[in-house]
Amino acid sequence: MQNVPYSHRISQVAPSAIREILKVTQDPTVISFAAGNPATESFPAGEFSAIIDRILRESPGSALQYGISEGYAPLRENLKSYLKSKYGIGRDFDDTIIVTGGQQGIEMTAKTLLNDGDTLVCEEPSFLGALNAFRSYDAVLKSAPVEKDGMDLERLEAILKEDKRVKLVYVIPTFQNPSGRVMSLEKRKGLLSLAEKYHFMILEDNPYYDLRYEGEPVPTIKNMDDKGYVVYCGSFSKVLAPGIRVGYVTAPDWMIAKLTVAKQLSDVHTNLLMQMTVDRYMREIGLDRHIEDILRINVRKRDLMLAALEENCHGFMDIERPFGGLFIWAVLPEGYDGTRLCRIAGSYKVAAVPGASFCVDDAKPYPAIRLNFSLPTAEQIEKGCALLGKACEAYRKEV
């Protein structure tokens, strides 16, 4: 049957500029800085294999049978102590559920809280996957700009004053995607105060926190959440491997109860063998040692890309030096558009993501692009930045 009207919610999620760019990356001769992938060489494949072999010998039944929607109990307990002792996350009223990657935590939070027409405020720019999940529940999306020290709280409060239907504020306070910026401690406290004053929930998405290459850690918002306003999404994608699809949500227990219902409907439970593997990895090897390995790999690539951009694109783009995460945010001069630059870059066989893709209104020109430094090799970084330099040159001549 053709011409079935899709649901309104799925029609909301229109193909965006990012798809066009990602098509460019299908060409194997294109160097891609468009990904959001961690460094492939950092994955602990050998340790995983040994752990999986033991699990399948020792408890084949429980590893391959149905599990409960809340997640594998030992991993949940393990994770709760880890979050508590390392980050001060989790009060008596909080609980933790295992999800199939951070994206599912975001999607289920939207499903659980948002009614059609409720307002969600995000940072601008922000993570496209989350924005599309919110769109798919017919939320009204509004945004406040990400300043150098994080979300513009004055703009947020102006929205809160005029719109009584703000139910959720979505932030990536640490090494924000795509900007790489970090929200200051003062603003984190300020956001929490606004939540108490205007009675909305905060969705703190925190996949990059451990990937800090310099500077002092800033506490998470969840760390300061004494009253249960924060739903916290974490992920093993950037500290172990994304292909395993294991993440978690820590939130007040009444919220976890509803997320468990949503989880049951979504996919019953997260892959059990992978949950058990993560649990054993944390207990027997520990994340900390592995995170050090990742940092060593990533900081080298970041510095290489910063140097190559400085060499090739200097004077055209304002290259921000990220203290952590996976991305470099490059701001174009007034009057230039990131989408146009990415198109030109594509013709030079290098791919980046236009800033507009991360905006609520993604059709509007936006003078920035996002560059990923964790996935490409050193050689690709150098070659790709040289090509990007040529694309900048070509764009400059065009305007």
Add this chain to the structure above:
Amino acid sequence: MQNVPYSHRISQVAPSAIREILKVTQDPTVISFAAGNPATESFPAGEFSAIIDRILRESPGSALQYGISEGYAPLRENLKSYLKSKYGIGRDFDDTIIVTGGQQGIEMTAKTLLNDGDTLVCEEPSFLGALNAFRSYDAVLKSAPVEKDGMDLERLEAILKEDKRVKLVYVIPTFQNPSGRVMSLEKRKGLLSLAEKYHFMILEDNPYYDLRYEGEPVPTIKNMDDKGYVVYCGSFSKVLAPGIRVGYVTAPDWMIAKLTVAKQLSDVHTNLLMQMTVDRYMREIGLDRHIEDILRINVRKRDLMLAALEENCHGFMDIERPFGGLFIWAVLPEGYDGTRLCRIAGSYKVAAVPGASFCVDDAKPYPAIRLNFSLPTAEQIEKGCALLGKACEAYRKEV
């Protein structure tokens, strides 16, 4: 923050009688016939371990890195030929997407097609997990009874005549959950004709098809779908293992395109290591040999339970002999309620699921219970059926 109004959609999914029953099964002294689990002893743990070890040695990068939302390309191709050659499923206009278990296929189909207030017609009784997924998208649920040869199509057509908003009809035509019944070939054709006449989509949920213990196979509805009215959900949960959470959807390509968008929002992609494992298992070992092993295990348990029920509950319940699947459907005499029987059974330390749990209106008494024979051991089957016999006796005295 307390007292946040949840979304309407998640509030639709009320805790049901089944939860109360499942609580009973937490008690380790209770024998559970309440599960939907395959036989634990059938899982190919050794083969999985060997395959995973090879994958992680040969291609650690691609197994642990992000994958594409449509699924691992070799598995998709492999599966398409398998479905085509073995079941005649898949036309030129069809495509296949890998999902995180059959439940996700159902949930994403609902998300993609149903607007608030659209009508979904299901069989009564039907699979609770699917009904809750439909409820969570604010669909209006209507039902047509499952007769011995499948859904009552006269009742369905009466609904179609009076309700112009029927967009989707959900059926489990083969070894239906919970009734174990099989829709006749004639009714399968009839349902497809109604879809063409009244312009609705059919969601064919088919996790049990290969688990046939006797009788001749009946073609799937998708096998006869020349015009693209059928969304077909399959799963590896019952032919390999449910803990790995790998299933698939075969549907017209325009529908797969939208499901891919929904998949991207839900969990980005299905666990890649498990997709690769299933792919290699199918290519190197083959599902057919393994399915024979499962059939050997299951048919023995089915026959054991049928005999034990005959011995202990005869004259009270009408025990239907299922030709396949995982469940025995036991119908109580007029005036008796399955929910009450399950409560009494719980006090005798044996658990079953009341028929009402599988109904659109699950508060209404329903004179049947569902018994699972694949998970319990032979000893548990015999002991549990004896206890169930006592519960029947107690209930009979009560009325």
